[in-house]
Every structure is written in C-alpha cells, then in structure tokens.
Amino acid sequence: MERIYNFSAGPAVLPQEVLEQARDEMLNWQGCGMSVMEMSHRGKEFMGIAAQAEADLRELMAIPANYKVLFLQGGASTQFAMVPMNLLRGKKSADYVNTGEWSKKAIKEAKKFGAVNVVASSEDANFSYAPTQDKWKLDSDAAYVHYTPNETIGGVEFNWIPETSGVPLVADMSSNILSRVIDVSKFGLIYAGAQKNIGPAGLTIVIVRDDLIGETIAGTPSMMDYKIHAENESMYNTPPTYGIYMAGLVFRWLKHNGGLVKMEANNVAKAKLLYDCLDASNFYHCPTAKENRSRMNVPFTLKDAALDEAFLKEAKARGLVQLKGHRSVGGMRASIYNAMPIDGVKALVALMNDFEKSHG
C-alpha cells in the first residue's frame, strides 16, 4: 500500500519530505558516518543540530530574546506538574480555564501543588465552546492563568488571546502550536508536546519568559526545574536527540513553505473545506460552536450512529484512517494538522459526499 491519509489526533501525520530526509540520513548524517541517533549530545554535530532547531523555531514564532526555549521530555502531562511547581512562586493559587479533557487533566494535577480556581468552564455544554472573556472571574493575585487554546477532543479552539492584566498567561499549545501566527509576548509560558505539529512523541517544547523561572516549590526534582534546564541549554541530561533532529527538520520544512503566515492560510483553507461540507449537510453534524471551531481537530457525527462502522470501513478502503471520534463526543474526528495535505481533506470531503448520497 502507498502512503495513506492519517487523521490521527496524535501522534500524527508528518510531512512526507521530512520523513524522506530522515530516511536518507538514517545511517550517515551529512557524511559524518553516524546516524543522528548515535551522536553524542555533546558532540559538535548534534550541538549544531540542536542550535539550528532552536534558531529556526525562534525565527518561525518570532520569539523575543527574553524568552527561553527548552527541549524537554515527558509531554504535556509532565508540564501539568512543572507549571505549578515552577510558576506558583510563593503565591497561593492559580487560575485555570476548563474547556475540555486536557484542561481537566491540567487542573487535577495542579491541585497537588496549590489551590486552583476554575475561573471559567464550558463543561455545561459538553465542552463544545470556549467561554468568552467577560465570563471569566480572574483573580488579580493569581500566580498565573492557564488555558488550553485548542482542545483536541471537543475540537474547540480560541481565536483570541486572553487578556490577563499582567498575570502571566500559560498556554498548553500541544495541538495548535505552529498552526497560526501568535504574539509570544502575550504569554508567560507556552508548552507543547511535539507529537501533533512538531515531530515525534517524546519531545516537549517550553517557551518561558526569563523572569518567571528560578523559584520552585520544595521537593521539586531537578529534572522538573525550568531554571536548571535553561542554565544547561536543555542538556542537563541527555535530551531526546532524535526528536530534536526531527523537530528541526519540520521547522525547516515550515520555513521553506512560507512560515506560519502561509501555514495559517493553508489551515484556514483546509478547515473551510471540511466545515463547509458539514454545514451544507443535514446528514452530518458538527457539535462545536461556530465561533470556536478548531482548525486542527474537526469532530462530527453522522445522522445515525449505526452508520459509523460503515463510514469507517469505506474510509479505510479509500486510504483514510484514524477517523473514529473520541468516545466522549462520538462519531468521527478528523485531525488536520499542518502536515495534512489539502488533498487529504479533499479526499475526506469526497468520501463524506459520496457516503451521504448512498446512505442519506
């Protein structure tokens, strides 16, 4: 079988050109006689790869000089603990916005380390929307405000950046980092697991403002201290070297393809194709509030859930996989990250139209 269209929510599709380069360099990176996996992280070859990856990410996101960029391990789940351990800084509580499963997990973990105020929630409507800021009950003494700009399960994305009046804003951007232009200076800390828009699972990127790090709660392991990682340029211990290399290839691919301005335009176009198809149909239904529809994850249900299996079977026959929705929403979910080509979305829309004709 040829390459298929993979709509997985993560780990997810990677750019084919990136995989081809990784394949070609697997046994011998740029004539050095070694695989990147075999390189000492202290050697000049890998130090160069890591430095270039950081420089390219800084350029792509226009990251200001007073922000550190860290390449860590552990995924967003580790950040759920590291954020309070490092950012409470003697304050009593932090504010959290609850817009879905990932927000809930962040909240649950943060409660181990301090008081959490849930300042807004969309749980009343099965996490199908993002509460507008006039509904948020922010505490001006909070250590930070945490939110999830894109929820992969509900397919809910913020199309605005919250205003927190000087309280550091913390964002779990695991599922929409690099998919749109954002102003990093509006954030205190951004974190993202790599396995959606960056590279392979096992790498986590943290972008944090200098002045927020250095004060941890008692009993914080060294590996969970941002300051230690920052002072050691993410080499306090052996970093996930191959993941950093792959992320670097993805950053290069983004740069060669027009950067985030072009990527955002592509993502708008891809999402429009799919939402237009959903809106034109009485057979399919998208549960998400229109103003919060995610460009990355598009959940939808069929008129009759009994048809789900037939839809998935037909999808697979056409080389479209990983479309089954999360059990909390049901139906289907199409994740269309940066690396999903527009032809993949077109193939999905064609399937949806054909299936509606034959089963509607």
Added chain:
Amino acid sequence: MERIYNFSAGPAVLPQEVLEQARDEMLNWQGCGMSVMEMSHRGKEFMGIAAQAEADLRELMAIPANYKVLFLQGGASTQFAMVPMNLLRGKKSADYVNTGEWSKKAIKEAKKFGAVNVVASSEDANFSYAPTQDKWKLDSDAAYVHYTPNETIGGVEFNWIPETSGVPLVADMSSNILSRVIDVSKFGLIYAGAQKNIGPAGLTIVIVRDDLIGETIAGTPSMMDYKIHAENESMYNTPPTYGIYMAGLVFRWLKHNGGLVKMEANNVAKAKLLYDCLDASNFYHCPTAKENRSRMNVPFTLKDAALDEAFLKEAKARGLVQLKGHRSVGGMRASIYNAMPIDGVKALVALMNDFEKSHG
C-alpha cells in the same frame, strides 16, 4: 564517508542492521502506509509494536512475572528522583553506594526526598574501583540499597551482585543492561536510559517488583508515580513511540544474535582484546582496578598527555571517533557497547599498537 566506528559513551553506536530496517520502514511500516512516528499510540499497529518489545525484553532478560516493565521518559536523571519518591515507602532513609559521577548524582537528588546513607565509596581513589561488600555498612532498616553496576566515566563495573538481606536492591544499569546475563530476581528495581545498549535517547526502561510500587511521597507528580504508569501499561500519556520501536528492533537483533549469553561472550572477547593491549604496553595505562574493569567503557591514558591530540587525530583519520576521555580521568575512553563490532575494537588496537611504535 562510509560508516565509522563510534566509541561514544552515549548516545552510542546502534546495530547497523537495525538502522537499515528503520530506514527501510521510515515512510511505510509493514505496508500500513504510515511511519511508526505517525501512529496513534492507541492504534493496533503501535500497540503491537510495544507489546512485542516488552515480550522480547522479558524473554531476553528472563524477567519474572511479578515484575513490571515500564517504558518511560526522562533518562536516569529522572529516575534519581522517582526511585526515592516511590521506594521510600514511609522509611526514614536509603543506602547508596558511591562509585562515581553517576552514583554521586543519584545521591544528591535522593537527598531532596529523604535521608541518604552512603554505605561505601571509592572516592578515595578517584572512583577507580568498586568497594567489596565487606566494606559496606548496610542498614537493615533502609528503604532500599542503590548502586551503579557500571560507571561510564571511571570504567568501573561490578562483576558480582550485592547481597542486601531482603532490603530491595536498586540498580542504575544504564550503561551495562543487556550486556551480560543477570538474575533479575535479585533486584527490587532496575532502571536504564536507552541511549547506550537499548536505543535512542529519550526512552528509559524500568523493571520493578510489583510489591514495591503504590506508595509515593506527598507531592509526587502523576508522571513520576510508577503505579500510574504500571496500571496504564506505560500509556498514561503518549509514550516515546519511536524510541520504543527502535528498542524493539534492538531486542530482535539481540535475539537473532544469540541473546545475552552470546552477547556476554562477545563483550568478554572485545574487552579482552583491549585490556590485553593495555597490559602489554608501558605506553598506555588503564587506571581501573583489574577486578573491576568494565566491559563497556575502557578508559586509558597515554604516557604523555601531550600526545593525546595526535592520537585523536590519527584515530579520526582511520574512522575511529569519540575516543576523548572524560576530563575527570583524562586521556581516552573507548565505549564498546553491544553494538560495537569486534572489528571496531581490532581497528582501535591496531591504531594503539601503531601509535605506540611511532611515538613510544
């Protein structure tokens, strides 16, 4: 340039056959149309890869059924904290043996979570030997006894397993796991960063006896709780999927090449070539006590440190790299893990003999 011989202490050389298979499968794993990096960790393809990797590791090491095998992130440095957080279990202190830089780091981190008794140390002789057990002052009330069976910097390896009279024995086997046959049932917990004898950096394997997990100290992050990882079969969050795949390929390679019995015989033969060369010479010197010479990491100095640069230059010209020793020992260090072919060691010995002739 062709592939070279890479004597790096870690990340380190991988079997060429494994890299070739990874290359060939990069864009399309076994006809499924996806790279392993792109697979959902909950999909049947990756679940199969992970289950096979665990089964093969269990077979290779004859791991008893009452031990969990965990595939985690963070390296040995994260284990330095997780071990006390999980294994103190209400006890006041733990016993640590100090035989080098890695022991020291484990001790320093453990002190954040409880009292540490250093029950034996070789710091008096620049960590050039392993203290015999009659020198250990073990505490029968200790929560556990921690030691480092192989120290990569000093090149010191234990050729015996400590007897701890029922106190759980914990071993950082990062640099010698899978290099020899061991009796897992003598250990309470074994951990190993992958980047020496297992696979790429960013994966850590933990083998832990069932009855030791489930009681953590207050404030332990979920991601640092062995019980949570065990109950979720290492999928509490997205695991380092590609690292697990590569580890699985290495386990297969080990099985196809005679398992640990054959690997140990190879390692004995490789180490003998190098130590025989050192012993036959007055030009080279190995600082390690003979009875504790590591089969994995062989440090040696030249008669005149002023010749080090010339030696490294000549080595590089012959395609032998990463031979520079750690600054605390000086001279050279040859790491000859499982994946280093005997021809690489022969090439190094030939260089050493030639260099002695021309500079001795």
